[in-house]
Amino acid sequence: MKLKTFRAANMSEAMQIIKDEVGPDAVIMSSRQVRKKKGPLSLFSKKEYEVRVGFEEEEIPKRMQPEMVANSVPVRYPSRPAVPDHQETSSGNNEAVVRGMDEMKKMIEQLSEQVSRPEMAPQKRFPGKISALYQRMVKNGVEAGLANEICIETETIADSRNADPDEVIVNLLKDLLGNPHPIEPTKYRRKTIMLAGPTGVGKTTTLIKLAYMLVYREKLNIGIVNADSFRVAAKEHIKAYCEILKTDMITIYKPEELKDALDAFADKDMVLIDTAGKVSDDKQYLMDLAKLINIGKVDDIYITLSAATSERVLRTAIKNYSFLKNYSIIVTKTDEAPDRGVFLYLAKISGRPLSYLTTGQNVPDDIKLMDSSEIAESILEK
Template sequence: MNLKTYQAQTMAQALAAVRRELGKDAVILHTRTFRKGGFLGLGSKNVVEITATSGVNVLHPTEKRELLNPSSVRRNSHTQMERKISPMPPRSALEPSGPAGRDHSESISSTNRSVSSKDYLQQELKLVKQMVQELLQQNRKQQHPSVPEELFSAYMGLINQEVTRELANEVIEKVRSQLGPSQIMDDIKVRELVAETLTKMLPAAEPITLETTGKSKIIALVGPTGVGKTTTIAKLAANFKLRENKAVGLITIDTYRIAAVDQLRTYANIINVPLRVVLSPEELRQAIDSMPNMDLILIDTAGRSQNDDLKLHELKSFLHAAAPDEIHLVLSTTANQSVLLSTIKRFSSLNIDHIIFTKLDEAVGVGMLFGVMKKLNRAVSYITTGQNVPEDIEPGSVGRLARMIVHPQKGSEISDDNIPSIAAGEIL
């Protein structure tokens, strides 16, 4: 069955287009009216939309009435039977006489009509459901001809979590090649294999590992405005200082945003770590040299629009002066995939080493993150799951992200016992 949509300014024009293309056998499945065009609602015009198809067997109105009329159906279905049964005694001979008899007869008749009507309405609804399922199945096969029927549920689970169609097809193809005829029908086995396949397709998590030689590890966080760099810096500093008992120093070059320095200074005072505020690349180098005994130096940079080449060039000069051991690109999971990919393209000139995904607790779907990681071909160092400092940060386990896609409810539940130290080594 081929569904087609027609739009016109009036219902008459839309119907004419349906008749012209589909002919007298056209069946209208849905109609709606909406406004289109204009600017901010001004100058928009009404548009009539009709969804129609052809080749569907539809009952004639007379046949529909007969099907929904219980007395008619009973009469037609029992005609032959009545001809073979000998005449029954008159009704008056079988029913009690008087008012009580009439009330009893009317009650039985009313009950029969109610039960019969309900039965036939249920049958009609069953037929409608079956027809809708067939339409959906045909439409599904047309749009995704390469996806096996047994794996379609798993495929749509990936798509609903905003995994790209290209990556979803690749995952399903790998899963299909590893499953036998009996295993492919096991939904639990399929989901486990989908999560495992996603995990193996991407680099494992690479959280910060401190030097064992006594040399300071310098980490710079870069990214667009509003992704949570300053809060992430505070979480990292608090965890390494309070939980790992390491010497941590903070440097910020974010002097553009109102109260950015005050926010980081408040965190620095709470966790008792030194903070330096710099205005130039030369001052940044001097600030780093003034912290020779630190195990970890974290640099908070100003947010830069991926479309501002001048500011990105300025940021590059700061990073050149700092010569950090690692540069982590901070991205918000609340942004759509096109914005994330555009950001990656522009910030890639800074020689990004790792990715940090923030605001995972606010994300609608996490599937797009896999497309981003595959595009940049960089491992995730950390993910943040809230505003609490220092709790809401953990190593970027690709395995847990994969489980969040396959089991959206279970995967998002975080237990303190299952969250490793943020300074741990390689984590799947």
């Protein structure tokens, strides 16, 4: 298999270039965002996508010949080294060919990075109306590759069913976001809810907002288990709000203590469990979560993730929590997020429903159930 690296302004453009130059059978080995190498240390250069692909090919496609590439640098293909006739052997021939092919591959890879390609606008491949929808999504923070994927599906459905692209795309966005999974009591049986999430995402504050909602709106008798024995003043933080709510709290210091805490809350309608906010790739932390879930026979799990976090960090967190077979997502700090595209990104990479959104620090007001129609409209607004 041969490897080759491409760079482009966005993933859609990169995919088109790869398809044109390598073919549809290329396999993406890796992709990342990098900065163009311009200026000292590239501090103020624009970002672009670097995609490395693998492919099987017998010969260099004609489209990659230097005379076919605009603005290319001349390529000198390595020639076989001159060897006196009496020293030339089949073994020597093979070695020379192998060296020549290796050098050729390196030069072609360098050429692909050096060639200055004209800017391509993926949205221009769509009809006018869908092109406008593409531009709105990208402007509102939807990753270009995902926006392109959604527009392709929109075009296909609109053409085959003679449907309005605006209506089609709204429904596609709503389907991707999923239906929220609200916290609901179970009649005649206590329900146990657990919140987990990386450090610094506002998990404990979110739990307190949910507790207010359950006590004052739903009129439920709730208990709170504090399993966060790592964070300084976590116990005092929750205890202060529990006094206002007139509800009980028990702090545990290891997962095995959860059983006794739940026995003490046998008369409650619902128990909320607050876990430690730690880095999501901490193996001991993940093992402790699994113990809490098993010991507490947890009914619903909510992972809290910040909308103001980078896509790379979000993807890592989702990967680390993948051992949980069934969970919903609470998106925190949405007031700090620069755009709405993060909601689609989270729904896409997790495959899990977005259930609640927190919109500020005010307790208990700044939390609401996710509205897929509202988010879809905000992503498509002009």
